[in-house]
Amino acid sequence: MTVDEVKIGGLGARRRRVEDxxxxxxxxxxxxxxTLPGMLHMEILRSPLAHARIKSIDTSxxxxxxxxxxxxxxxxxxxxxxxxxxxxSYDTQAVLATDxxxxxxxxxxxxxxxxxxxxxxxxxAIVVDYEALPVIVNxxxxxxxxxxxxxxxxxxxxxxxxxxxxxxxxDGTDRAFAAADAVSELELHYPRSHPxxxxxxxxxxxxxxxxxxxxxxxxxxxxxxIRAAVAMVAELPEHMIRIVSPDLGGGFGNxxxxxxxxxxxILASILLERPVKWIEDKxxxxxxxxxxxxxxxxxxxxxxxDGKILGVRMHTDSxxxxxxxxxxxxxxxxxxxxxxxxxxxxxxxHLTARGVYTNKAPGGVAYRCSFRITEAMFFQERMVQAxxxxxxxxxxxxxxxxxxxxxxxxxxxxxxxxxxxxxxGKCLEIGLEAIGYEDFLKQKEEARKNGRLLGIGxxxxxxxxxxxxxxxxxxxxxxxxxxxxxxxxxxxKALLRTGAKSQGQGHETTWAQIVAHELGIPADDxxxxxxxxxxxxxxxxxxxxxxxxxxxxxVSMVSRKIRAKARKIAAHLxxxxxxxxxxxxxxxxxxxxxxxxxxxxxxxxxAYTNIPDGMEPGLENNAYYDPPxxxxxxxxxxxxxxxxxxxxxxxxxxxxxxDDCGVRINPMIVEGQIMGGLAEAYAMANMQFITFDSxxxxxxxNYMDYLLPTAWETPGxxxxxxxxxxxxxxxxxxxxxxxxxxxxxxxxxxxxxxxxKGTGVRNIDMPLLPDRxxxxxxxxxxxxxxxxxxxxx
Amino acid sequence: MTSLFEVVTTETPVDTxxxxxxxxxxxxxxxxxxxxxxxxxxxxxxxxxxxGTHIGCDTTHCGACTVLIDGSPVKSCxxxxxxxxxxxxxxxxxxxxASGLDPIQEGFRDEHGLQCGFCTxxxxxxxxxxxxxxxxxxxDEVRWALSGNLCRCTGYQNIVKSVLVAAALLRAKDxxxxxxxx
Numbered sequence: 001m002t003v004d005e006v007k008i009g010g011l012g013a014r015r016r017r018v019e020d021x022x023x024x025x026x027x028x029x030x031x032x033x034x035t036l037p038g039m040l041h042m043e044i045l046r047s048p049l050a051h052a053r054i055k056s057i058d059t060s061x062x063x064x065x066x067x068x069x070x071x072x073x074x075x076x077x078x079x080x081x082x083x084x085x086x087x088x089s090y091d092t093q094a095v096l097a098t099d100x101x102x103x104x105x106x107x108x109x110x111x112x113x114x115x116x117x118x119x120x121x122x123x124x125a126i127v128v129d130y131e132a133l134p135v136i137v138n139x140x141x142x143x144x145x146x147x148x149x150x151x152x153x154x155x156x157x158x159x160x161x162x163x164x165x166x167x168x169x170x171d172g173t174d175r176a177f178a179a180a181d182a183v184s185e186l187e188l189h190y191p192r193s194h195p196x197x198x199x200x201x202x203x204x205x206x207x208x209x210x211x212x213x214x215x216x217x218x219x220x221x222x223x224x225x226i227r228a229a230v231a232m233v234a235e236l237p238e239h240m241i242r243i244v245s246p247d248l249g250g251g252f253g254n255x256x257x258x259x260x261x262x263x264x265x266i267l268a269s270i271l272l273e274r275p276v277k278w279i280e281d282k283x284x285x286x287x288x289x290x291x292x293x294x295x296x297x298x299x300x301x302x303x304x305x306d307g308k309i310l311g312v313r314m315h316t317d318s319x320x321x322x323x324x325x326x327x328x329x330x331x332x333x334x335x336x337x338x339x340x341x342x343x344x345x346x347x348x349x350h351l352t353a354r355g356v357y358t359n360k361a362p363g364g365v366a367y368r369c370s371f372r373i374t375e376a377m378f379f380q381e382r383m384v385q386a387x388x389x390x391x392x393x394x395x396x397x398x399x400x401x402x403x404x405x406x407x408x409x410x411x412x413x414x415x416x417x418x419x420x421x422x423x424x425g426k427c428l429e430i431g432l433e434a435i436g437y438e439d440f441l442k443q444k445e446e447a448r449k450n451g452r453l454l455g456i457g458x459x460x461x462x463x464x465x466x467x468x469x470x471x472x473x474x475x476x477x478x479x480x481x482x483x484x485x486x487x488x489x490x491x492x493k494a495l496l497r498t499g500a501k502s503q504g505q506g507h508e509t510t511w512a513q514i515v516a517h518e519l520g521i522p523a524d525d526x527x528x529x530x531x532x533x534x535x536x537x538x539x540x541x542x543x544x545x546x547x548x549x550x551x552x553x554x555v556s557m558v559s560r561k562i563r564a565k566a567r568k569i570a571a572h573l574x575x576x577x578x579x580x581x582x583x584x585x586x587x588x589x590x591x592x593x594x595x596x597x598x599x600x601x602x603x604x605x606x607a608y609t610n611i612p613d614g615m616e617p618g619l620e621n622n623a624y625y626d627p628p629x630x631x632x633x634x635x636x637x638x639x640x641x642x643x644x645x646x647x648x649x650x651x652x653x654x655x656x657x658x659d660d661c662g663v664r665i666n667p668m669i670v671e672g673q674i675m676g677g678l679a680e681a682y683a684m685a686n687m688q689f690i691t692f693d694s695x696x697x698x699x700x701x702n703y704m705d706y707l708l709p710t711a712w713e714t715p716g717x718x719x720x721x722x723x724x725x726x727x728x729x730x731x732x733x734x735x736x737x738x739x740x741x742x743x744x745x746x747x748x749x750x751x752x753x754x755x756x757k758g759t760g761v762r763n764i765d766m767p768l769l770p771d772r773x774x775x776x777x778x779x780x781x782x783x784x785x786x787x788x789x790x791x792x793x
Numbered sequence: 794m795t796s797l798f799e800v801v802t803t804e805t806p807v808d809t810x811x812x813x814x815x816x817x818x819x820x821x822x823x824x825x826x827x828x829x830x831x832x833x834x835x836x837x838x839x840x841x842x843x844x845g846t847h848i849g850c851d852t853t854h855c856g857a858c859t860v861l862i863d864g865s866p867v868k869s870c871x872x873x874x875x876x877x878x879x880x881x882x883x884x885x886x887x888x889x890x891a892s893g894l895d896p897i898q899e900g901f902r903d904e905h906g907l908q909c910g911f912c913t914x915x916x917x918x919x920x921x922x923x924x925x926x927x928x929x930x931x932x933d934e935v936r937w938a939l940s941g942n943l944c945r946c947t948g949y950q951n952i953v954k955s956v957l958v959a960a961a962l963l964r965a966k967d968x969x970x971x972x973x974x975x
Contacts, residue, residue, distance in 0.1 A: 016902060016903065017902070017905065019910065020901070020902045020907060020910070021902075022910075023907055023910030023913050024894070024898040024901050024902050024907070024910075024913060024917070025845070025885070025886070025888075025889055025894075025898070026843070026844070026845015026846070026884065026885030026886050026888075026914045027845065028845070028910050028911075030844075030847070030911065032838075032844075032847075032848070033838075033844035035839070035842075117828070117830065117831075195945075196945065197909070197911070197945055198847075198849040198850075198855050198857050198909075198911045198912050198943060198944070198945055199847070199849065199857075199909070199911045200849075247909075247910065248909060249847065249849075249857075249909050249910070249911030249912075250908075250909040250911060250945050250946055251909075252945065281851050282849065282850040282851050282852065282855075283851075503909055504907075504908030504909030504910070504946045505908070506908070668905050669905065671905075672905045672908060672946075672947060672951060675947060675948035675950045675951065676908065676945075676946045676947050676948045677948070678948055679947070679948030679949065680945075680948075702850070702851075702852050702854070703850045703852055703854035703855060703943070704852060704854060708943050708945070710939070710940040710941070710942075710943060710949075711935070711936040711937075711939040711940055711942075711944075711949040711952065711953060712936050712937055712939075712940035714948060714949045714950075716950055717948065717950060
């Protein structure tokens with residue numbers, strides 16, 4: 001009688017993805033695939049200069065082009081008080097520039113026309129007269145004496161500093177350093193990168209004058225937040241706004257923020273009373289939308305001679321671009337930077353963080369990570385390796401010595417987070433075994449004798465996931481819960497909706513597996529819908545690997561509410577009291593006579609046909625879940641590389657990943673997420689970065705200059721797993737979408753630096769381009785990617 | 794400065810130059826009037842409403858717009874529609890036949906070779922061109938063949954596996970057909 005959980009597609013089933021049925025047929029439904037009757041097309045004119053005063057804009061030639069319906073500039077928007085919009089980080093951002101442009105690619109004007117070709121022609125015909133201003137492209141310039149003030153639009157802003165923030169125990173840390181045997185120091189730059197999903201951003205705004213309803217189809221990872229923001233900012237009634245996020249061609253954080261293009265398409269549709277479509281081109285996406293990273297670190301570690309870490313000091317300088325529009329909902333200015341060193345037992349630490357404005361694109365996003373945790377883990381693992389090197393200790397040994405032990409949970413991190421579970425040592429040992437650590441060390445020494453440079457790098461990470469509990473997170477004051485609504489139809493089939501929004505993670509497949517696990521309804525009998533604010537329950541969307549920790553938990557909780565009601569119905573059907581029945585997957589049965597029972601499907605039918613007196617008919621419910629704590633997955637990544645001393649090119653020999661993301665819902669999807677994350681980690685270590693010349697020109701504004709790895713460069717990855725269930729998540733899951741991106745980069749860099757052992761090189765900034773490695777190798781010094789941070793603090 | 798915005802009432806000009814072309818798309822021959830500057834990707838997506846062909850980068854790098862022209866993979870975002878005059882175009886919609894999914898589609902589904910699905914049509918068509926020419930490729934040959942198509946989700950490992958599995962499926966199918974041949 002018992003239902004086989006794997007057969008019905010429950011927890012642990014490698015279930016084929018439901019969404020693939022449409023994607024492999026080319027039947028997906030992305031924003032640009034939608035055409036509405038009478039739809040117009042919008043194109044944005046962007047600034048060619050990084051910092052300039054706008055003297056005049058002449059739109060007459062554009063308006064004269066047949067087929068042009070509307071030309072919008074900042075001045076028009078200003079007349080309606082819409083030229084500026086608030087950001088998610090409590091700053092303001094220009095929708096269309098009025099006074100000056102502050103980064104290359106800033107939105108200056110918009111054209112709406114009958115077709116996109118005409119709109120592009122008209123943009124070319126707009127004449128803007130600019131007066132160039134001095135340009136700032138890094139924190140050193142931003143904080144130099146006499147630096148021009150980028151945000152002169154803000155009344156009380158007299159410099160380029162966005163924030164100065166600190167956390168931790170300064171005095172205690174000072175004492176730890178005073179008592180240390182040795183101090184290891186490292187300065188690092190995590191370069192600016194762009195998430196660059198293959199699909200760019202876009203929207204179709206459709207304002208219906210007859211009903212006053214605004215429908216916006218858009219590329220959003222968080223449609224409900226958009227609805228709330230449009231309601232609050234544009235003062236449109238919330239029930240008259242419908243945001244639909246259809247299939248998304250990747251997100252990685254890039255599709256969380258609110259961009260000027262969305263806003264102007266909405267305004268244009270209201271003005272013209274016709275649907276207006278805006279589809280960004282690739283250059284627009286790369287030069288103006290949410291980037292990731294761009295942060296400098298000065299890190300110091302107080303050490304005992306045996307390798308025990310006594311304390312950590314960190315200072316970061318982060319470059320936020322022209323507007324502080326980071327899409328990060330934690331209550332900490334520098335996100336989760338201070339989740340650094342969470343997996344190590346370190347008594348005391350202190351972090352100071354300064355953010356600055358520059359003439360670069362705004363909108364820092366958590367590019368496939370929890371806000372700043374990628375940088376935190378990179379800094380952590382680079383510092384640990386440097387400390388091992390400085391003390392002459394094995395890089396695996398220093399980690400073993402300092403890891404939080406399995407029986408030390410819950411553990412308070414040096415910056416005050418509470419971690420709850422993990423088997424860090426076990427993960428490391430599995431990784432070392434898989435890569436053949438001891439053998440490789442010997443092989444490396446042998447190769448050295450023949451002039452070959454082999455290296456091995458270890459990186460470990462803990463990522464605080466599940467943004468987030470409402471103590472530490474909110475967006476515009478909204479608590480960061482998520483939600484699920486489940487309707488079980490009378491034939492036992494079900495409809496599940498959540499407040500999350502898949503961008504490739506496979507929610508339609510995995511959410512149904514959680515329902516199958518909780519209720520015994522086959523996953524194939526559960527259809528999952530997301531992304532339409534008129535139908536989905538209010539949720540905060542998908543980013544920061546939060547879907548499984550938060551929305552996934554809500555799916556469990558709503559299923560349990562359904563099961564509780566079904567139990568009452570089962571008791572009624574079996575003519576016993578609730579206390580006399582037991583649950584097994586898919587079925588209630590009599591404790592005294594296990595053969596007598598009713599299935600969940602029979603209970604569903606009864607909910608509509610034969611309910612006990614006084615009970616409400618139907619079998620549906622919803623759940624809102626505010627997680628009690630963050631979840632703390634762990635990962636250990638080890639790679640071996642060979643550096644070619646003649647060219648500086650390095651190749652990955654082997655790569656081993658050991659991930660502990662708690663209970664795995666669909667192992668196939670989990671592995672897919674890890675491999676995807678590792679490819680991005682490799683990309684950042686090897687080639688992928690967005691940089692700027694001294695005039696603020698973005699060098700990396702298209703795929704010719706912004707290098708993304710292809711199938712040819714990307715190495716293969718060997719995956720291993722450890723399962724330590726999350727103690728507070730209903731099914732013990734921790735989330736996994738980003739772990740490998742977070743922990744991966746340091747493994748590659750540590751391996752290349754290890755290969756250069758003996759040359760005196762302690763650091764090469766990412767990406768480890770051949771010329772940088774070659775310079776380090778031949779000249780025997782560190783190679784920094786950008787000007788060093790100020791050291792006067 | 795002129796007025797900042799103005800609602801223009803003139804309709805799209807009727808004197809736009811057009812050229813008549815004949816293309817065979819997924820086996821169906823069609824004669825169409827197109828603007829000479831119309832990109833093939835736009836003709837396929839808007840004109841023919843075959844939205845399975847995606848546009849990713851506009852510069853021939855990402856491969857999301859890959860279609861087959863006379864069996865060879867071509868990035869349709871940088872080819873004019875008029876250049877397809879007289880040629881055969883296969884899009885992702887043409888992969889599925891009356892008898893069901895193409896083995897390449899099965900391979901991608903079974904090996905979790907896709908996540909967001911945006912690059913998938915281009916990947917599958919590039920893979921099809923490879924397997925038409927080389928039914929038994931090595932992993933390196935698959936990786937090299939796919940190196941003009943970018944994917945940001947999967948890390949490629951499962952895509953490569955999908956193509957190798959598809960190749961095996963196709964070979965098995967061909968063997969069966971040969972056996973059944975009179």
